[in-house]
Amino acid sequence: MVKRTRLDDSDCPVARSVDAIGDWWSLLIVRDAFDGSRRFGEFQRSLGVAKNILAARLRELVAGGILDMVPAADGGAHQEYVLTAKGRDLFPVIVALRQWGEGHFFDPGEPHSEMIDLCHGRTPRALEVYAADGRRLGPDDITVRKVERPDASAALA
Template sequence: MAKRISHRDSLCGVARPLDAIGDWWSLLIVRDAFDGLRRFGEFQKNLGLAKNILSARLRNLVAHGIMDTLPAADGSPHQEYVLTAKGRGLFPVLVALRQWGEDFFFEPDETHVLLLDKKTSLPVRKLELRAHDGRILGPEDTFVRMPPRPAKQTKR
C-alpha cells in the first residue's frame, strides 16, 4: 500500500484540508453528524463501517478540530461526537457535493434523498458562487494567485 503524503504545508486551500477530510468515510461521518448522529454505535450501524476504521476516522476528525467528544447527554459512560464550528463549516462543502452528485450521478427520474428547508419543506436552492458585485461566477471567471516567493538570503 502506498504511503499517503501530507498536504499540511501546501499553499493550496483545496489540498491542505484533505489531510482531515480526504477520504470518503470522513465526509460520510460528518454528513451523519449533520443528520444528528452522535455515538460511535450510531455511526457504525448507519455506515456499516468496520470499528477499527471508524475509530481511526473519528480520531482524525477530533485531532483536526472538526469534531469534539463530550460525555453522553443521557449520563451513561459513553461519549458522543459533535461537530465543532470548524466541522459545521463543512456544511456548504457537503451541500455542494450533494448537488453535484444529484446532477451527475442520478438519472433525471431516479429517486434519491433530498435536502429540504425545514421552514418551507422545499428543496434547497442550488449553490452559486458569486463575485463581490453579485455576478454568478464559473471556473472561466476565476484564477488562482500564487503568493510571492520569499527572496533568497545571501550569505555574507
C-alpha cells in the first residue's frame, strides 16, 4: 500500500487544510454531520461507503478535532459523532463547494438538493470574498506572500 504524503507541516494553509480533511469521503461525512447525521449507521446508509473505510475516516476526523464522540442523546450505550467548533468552522467550505457544484455540474433546471435558509425559506446568496475595506475580491485582486526560508548555504558562511 502506498503511504500517504503528510502535509501537516507545510507553510501553505490550503495544504494543511487538505491534510486535515484527508479525502472526499471525509468531506461528505462532514456534510452529513451538518445535515444532522450523528450515528455510524446514519453515515453508512447515506454514503454507501464500506464500513472499514467509514470507521477509518471517522477516527481521523475525531483525531483531527473535527468531530467528537459523545454519549448517545437517547441515553443508549452507543456513541454519536458531533461537529466540534473546528468542524463547524468548515460550514463556509461546504457551502462554497455546494455552490460551486450547483454552478458547474448541473444543467439548467436539473433537480438537485438545495440548501434553504430556515428564516426566509430561500436559498442563500452566493458566497463572496471581501477586502477589509468592503471591496469584493476575485483571483486577480490577491497575491500570496510565501514564507521565506533561510538559504542553507548562507547559514554556512
